[in-house]
Amino acid sequence: MPNFREFEPQELRxxxxxxxxxxxxxxxxxxxxxxxxxxxxxxxLSGWAFRYKTLQDGRRQILNYLxxxxxxxxxxxxxxxxxxxxxALSPLVLCVFQRDRLSELFRNHPxxxxxxxWLAAQEERMLDDHLLSLGRRTALERAAYLIAFLYxxxxxxxxxxxxxxxxxxxxxxxxxxLGLSIVHTNKTxxxxxxxxxxxxxxxxxxxxxxxxxxxxxxxxxxPERRRPLI
Amino acid sequence: MPNFREFEPQELRxxxxxxxxxxxxxxxxxxxxxxxxxxxxxxxLSGWAFRYKTLQDGRRQILNYLxxxxxxxxxxxxxxxxxxxxxALSPLVLCVFQRDRLSELFRNHPxxxxxxxWLAAQEERMLDDHLLSLGRRTALERAAYLIAFLYxxxxxxxxxxxxxxxxxxxxxxxxxxLGLSIVHTNKTxxxxxxxxxxxxxxxxxxxxxxxxxxxxxxxxxxPERRRPLI
DNA sequence: CGAGAACTTGACCCAGGTCAATGCCGGTGG
DNA sequence: CCACCGGCATTGACCTGGGTCAAGTTCTCG
Numbered sequence: 001m002p003n004f005r006e007f008e009p010q011e012l013r014x015x016x017x018x019x020x021x022x023x024x025x026x027x028x029x030x031x032x033x034x035x036x037x038x039x040x041x042x043x044x045l046s047g048w049a050f051r052y053k054t055l056q057d058g059r060r061q062i063l064n065y066l067x068x069x070x071x072x073x074x075x076x077x078x079x080x081x082x083x084x085x086x087x088a089l090s091p092l093v094l095c096v097f098q099r100d101r102l103s104e105l106f107r108n109h110p111x112x113x114x115x116x117x118w119l120a121a122q123e124e125r126m127l128d129d130h131l132l133s134l135g136r137r138t139a140l141e142r143a144a145y146l147i148a149f150l151y152x153x154x155x156x157x158x159x160x161x162x163x164x165x166x167x168x169x170x171x172x173x174x175x176x177x178l179g180l181s182i183v184h185t186n187k188t189x190x191x192x193x194x195x196x197x198x199x200x201x202x203x204x205x206x207x208x209x210x211x212x213x214x215x216x217x218x219x220x221x222x223p224e225r226r227r228p229l230i
Numbered sequence: 231m232p233n234f235r236e237f238e239p240q241e242l243r244x245x246x247x248x249x250x251x252x253x254x255x256x257x258x259x260x261x262x263x264x265x266x267x268x269x270x271x272x273x274x275l276s277g278w279a280f281r282y283k284t285l286q287d288g289r290r291q292i293l294n295y296l297x298x299x300x301x302x303x304x305x306x307x308x309x310x311x312x313x314x315x316x317x318a319l320s321p322l323v324l325c326v327f328q329r330d331r332l333s334e335l336f337r338n339h340p341x342x343x344x345x346x347x348w349l350a351a352q353e354e355r356m357l358d359d360h361l362l363s364l365g366r367r368t369a370l371e372r373a374a375y376l377i378a379f380l381y382x383x384x385x386x387x388x389x390x391x392x393x394x395x396x397x398x399x400x401x402x403x404x405x406x407x408l409g410l411s412i413v414h415t416n417k418t419x420x421x422x423x424x425x426x427x428x429x430x431x432x433x434x435x436x437x438x439x440x441x442x443x444x445x446x447x448x449x450x451x452x453p454e455r456r457r458p459l460i
Numbered sequence: 461c462g463a464g465a466a467c468t469t470g471a472c473c474c475a476g477g478t479c480a481a482t483g484c485c486g487g488t489g490g
Numbered sequence: 491c492c493a494c495c496g497g498c499a500t501t502g503a504c505c506t507g508g509g510t511c512a513a514g515t516t517c518t519c520g
Binding site: 056063080107113117130179 | 343
Binding site for chain 3: 368369410411413414417418432
């Protein structure tokens with residue numbers, strides 16, 4: 001995987017011991033949920049998941065998507081309480097870490113500590129982009145942005161063969177990400193399809209023209225950079 | 231300041247040497263701007279600022295507000311490129327750090343490295359809340375949330391005498407934070423005032439009933455916790 | 461073959477946007 | 491001292507993007 005940086009040998013040894021085991025989760029599993037205090041810390045090894053929050057009356061907002069290489073539950077491990085939930089979009093394989101050894105990681109492997117901060121900063125940047133989208137883009141622009149974003153993320157971990165992406169999401173997920181109703185989401189995706197930018201397939205989406213999407217959204221894309229993996 | 235954790239003596243020594251100087255900025259100064267590669271890293275010592283992004287056609291989205299104790303420019307220092315701008319809302323005093331010594335900090339002072347990650351996780355959590363707000367709350371709920379949020383943040387650094395808060399923002403800032411037009415923002419703030427939850431004063435806002443605001447927004451508030459200061 | 465899920469589509473409605481005008485300072489130049 | 495100007499806040503009239511409601515249409519799966 002060319003996009004990931006190499007470990008130092010002693011880092012590799014530590015990470016192996018830090019790892020408490022692997023976990024497999026089915027589609028639809030709620031891995032972590034809001035308010036949980038004893039949350040675990042995972043790295044996603046394969047599959048798609050998403051983070052979300054809900055209001056008391058059930059309105060849901062998807063915050064971001066999780067792909068292989070992403071940490072899951074970092075907020076909980078660092079601050080103590082998790083304020084969002086995480087659900088599997090596809091079958092997942094996770095690497096489970098021993099949360100209480102996180103300070104040991106920072107103490108003895110500063111490079112890994114830095115990597116964790118790097119990942120947090122990266123997440124922050126994605127959230128900045130999403131905020132711009134929800135606050136200031138129109139429905140059509142938002143949809144274009146989201147799909148281009150997911151495409152780029154998938155591509156960066158080798159999940160997008162040629163220019164075709166199959167994301168295991170429903171229009172309901174798209175709606176809850178874009179802050180739109182399902183009906184309007186449907187009509188908006190249709191418009192993108194009419195412009196032959198995408199093709200929507202049941203529970204997934206084929207991207208026909210990433211550049212067209214990025215252009216429509218006025219989005220520059222994610223900076224492509226060597227990333228850490230923990 | 232009871233909310234901040236204590237330094238270890240050697241951490242204090244390092245931080246003093248890490249500090250390259252102090253900087254004072256006027257209202258309206260753009261401290262950092264989008265796309266900048268050689269960005270500095272600061273800690274805000276006093277004053278209010280905000281982070282924002284813009285679309286090519288000028289639409290602006292405010293991402294978050296910066297208060298004393300917050301790091302400014304962390305994304306730039308960690309990832310290399312800053313994707314947002316930062317502007318002063320009031321006169322600021324900043325502590326300037328030597329960005330290139332950040333890895334030294336992680337190496338020799340793991341506690342401080344952890345603190346930086348803590349701050350990043352905290353920022354991430356605030357952005358999660360903002361996303362929920364933009365995506366799923368109505369204009370009135372959003373406004374209530376924002377003001378309660380700012381009030382709590384100000385209170386946590388001792389900037390809110392009794393239940394009165396003076397935030398140095400215009401309705402334009404509120405609009406660009408909530409993703410609304412100025413006109414509608416004005417009408418929405420008026421509704422809050424009519425319910426005697428707030429009182430809007432030129433370029434600032436007095437909070438009359440925080441609990442009422444939080445209740446209206448369906449927001450639980452920021453967890454009150456001992457925080458690091460760097 | 462029936463029951464869900466997910467996706468579609470049309471008709472109608474309303475929250476919030478746009479336009480336009482007004483008032484209210486505080487600062488500046490004369 | 492006054493006239494003028496440029497930000498900001500305010501308000502009313504009107505319009506539209508996106509929400510809500512209500513039917514379908516496929517599929518898939520038991």
